[in-house]
Amino acid sequence: MENLLQVRGLRKSFAIRSGIFRKTTGHVQAVDGVDLDVHPNETLGLVGESGCGKTTLAKIILALERPDSGSVVFDGTDIHSARGQALEHVRRGIQVIFQDPFGSLNPRKKVASIIAEPMIIHKVGSKAQRYDRSAELLKLVGLSTDMLGRYPHEFSGGQRQRICIARAMAVNPRLLVCDEPVSALDVSIQAQVINLLVELQAELKLSYIFISHDLSVVGYISHRIAVMYRGQIVELADAQELFDNPLHPYTRCLMDAVPEPVPGKIAAAAHVRGDEDSVLFPARGCAFGSSCPYREEPCTREKPVLAEALHGHYVACHQHIPPDEQA
Amino acid sequence: MGFWSRIFRDKLAIVGLIIVLSFFIVSILTPYIAPYDPNIIDVDNILAPPSWEHLFGTDDLGRDVFTRMLYGAGISLKVGFVAVGLAVLIGVFLGAIAGYYGGWVDIIIMRFVDIMLCFPSFFLILAVIAFMEPSIFNIMVVIGLTSWMGITRLVRAEFLTLKERDFVLAEKAMGAKSPRIIFVHILPNAMAPVLVAATLGIASAVLVESALSFLGIGVQPPTPSWGNILTQGQSVLGIAWWLSFFPGMAILVTVLGYNLLGEGIRDAIDPRLKG
Numbered sequence: 394m395e396n397l398l399q400v401r402g403l404r405k406s407f408a409i410r411s412g413i414f415r416k417t418t419g420h421v422q423a424v425d426g427v428d429l430d431v432h433p434n435e436t437l438g439l440v441g442e443s444g445c446g447k448t449t450l451a452k453i454i455l456a457l458e459r460p461d462s463g464s465v466v467f468d469g470t471d472i473h474s475a476r477g478q479a480l481e482h483v484r485r486g487i488q489v490i491f492q493d494p495f496g497s498l499n500p501r502k503k504v505a506s507i508i509a510e511p512m513i514i515h516k517v518g519s520k521a522q523r524y525d526r527s528a529e530l531l532k533l534v535g536l537s538t539d540m541l542g543r544y545p546h547e548f549s550g551g552q553r554q555r556i557c558i559a560r561a562m563a564v565n566p567r568l569l570v571c572d573e574p575v576s577a578l579d580v581s582i583q584a585q586v587i588n589l590l591v592e593l594q595a596e597l598k599l600s601y602i603f604i605s606h607d608l609s610v611v612g613y614i615s616h617r618i619a620v621m622y623r624g625q626i627v628e629l630a631d632a633q634e635l636f637d638n639p640l641h642p643y644t645r646c647l648m649d650a651v652p653e654p655v656p657g658k659i660a661a662a663a664h665v666r667g668d669e670d671s672v673l674f675p676a677r678g679c680a681f682g683s684s685c686p687y688r689e690e691p692c693t694r695e696k697p698v699l700a701e702a703l704h705g706h707y708v709a710c711h712q713h714i715p716p717d718e719q720a
Numbered sequence: 721m722g723f724w725s726r727i728f729r730d731k732l733a734i735v736g737l738i739i740v741l742s743f744f745i746v747s748i749l750t751p752y753i754a755p756y757d758p759n760i761i762d763v764d765n766i767l768a769p770p771s772w773e774h775l776f777g778t779d780d781l782g783r784d785v786f787t788r789m790l791y792g793a794g795i796s797l798k799v800g801f802v803a804v805g806l807a808v809l810i811g812v813f814l815g816a817i818a819g820y821y822g823g824w825v826d827i828i829i830m831r832f833v834d835i836m837l838c839f840p841s842f843f844l845i846l847a848v849i850a851f852m853e854p855s856i857f858n859i860m861v862v863i864g865l866t867s868w869m870g871i872t873r874l875v876r877a878e879f880l881t882l883k884e885r886d887f888v889l890a891e892k893a894m895g896a897k898s899p900r901i902i903f904v905h906i907l908p909n910a911m912a913p914v915l916v917a918a919t920l921g922i923a924s925a926v927l928v929e930s931a932l933s934f935l936g937i938g939v940q941p942p943t944p945s946w947g948n949i950l951t952q953g954q955s956v957l958g959i960a961w962w963l964s965f966f967p968g969m970a971i972l973v974t975v976l977g978y979n980l981l982g983e984g985i986r987d988a989i990d991p992r993l994k995g
Contacts, residue, residue: 484895497886
């Protein structure tokens, strides 16, 4: 299958500065060698704890940040070297939904002009056409068209997120990057918004990159799931396969941490220790090494790479040697 | 509660608004309500005290002080608005660029602001005016060119926080060009403190104009201005108090009005700042 988005060897680090002279005292490796593919009409889930680099990865894919190295190719175009027409094509093709529905809409603009904004930027249609399209989009996301003349502060969180979705859909994107789109919403509203995304995907043949720290949400919407830990993809598999057969110790920790609504069942104690220093100065070995209950000698020596352990199931762990190397 | 209902509950702001509006109306209607010609000399009525015929008395050339003050009100307003308008234009533009782009652009602009703030502004204005023909136009420009720094700092600070907001990131992700993001999306969100600063700035521009005219390097006689009427009154203070009292009161009330209104707007925009 042709890839819609192809991410190769992406790295990005941020300098930590301190003191009056803002001297660089260290680096955080926010994204550390990420390879990803997104297929057409597919949802790729991206899970990981706070600060693991999910949002940085999203920003690089949106060309809001430049990577230190590596490439992001969308529909055959390298987005970080694209200029002019090619960049326009990328900007139209990839749209975004942010976590905070209160911050992602300009408080001084009416809904009509918020939704029309991407069309204005990409010079689509006349003013009247854009207005009609905005009304159409508002209906598409389940809001009534008489809301076009209102300001964002008149809406609830779920409604605002619907407006964000309508805006993102305005220029018929092919890839939607959803950065924690439901984390700020009530659980009942989360389901509505997620179902809306699922319906839109079926209708418009979209691809999503769906970022969340909530494994159950990601599991519900995604076709494939990538688990991210300290800037690396540590496991990548089909959603069902990942839930049935988590291979990476970190993925298992995440699974254990998902609360199950079973009375009497006590959640297993989380055995991931916060080890802040190693975020700043990654040790030579496995990033998860110091927290890993299955750690062995090679784990501290060598960084594991993402390899296919089972068919279509990739994991970066010394415990899982690819089948063809086992012999 | 909305902006307007908060403003209307603030009695002092209402007083300020009434003062500002009445000076506005008066200066627009001056040609129709002025009882005399401001430049007609009446040698029979030199330094006449206030009476029903001459409400604020007459000056040392027999001109009607009330009429001259009406014309002076227009000049004060004009100077205040044009000078502050210029300061807002410069301040907003530089502040927006400094705050949005950051880095070297920011450093250069903000150090330039610091340098401008090093000069005692009134003496800077005096020094500049000394080299130029004193005229209303020059005064407006010079006051404007020496009072934009505060607005630059305000706008920059607003931009620093606003540019990190998600709606700005969304604009960038959509492919909007920087000028569109700066002027269409961030700026309208940054204008509230500028409005307050501009209102307060008008008060100080009116003061500066009066002071310059008082010193004889502002509005030149025979054009009337509150400041140069005060100058006339200075030499005859012992025998004609009205020549100093009324323009002085006019300046005081105007400045007070703008300050009350400015503070009222500030409180109405952000009730948390009240205190």
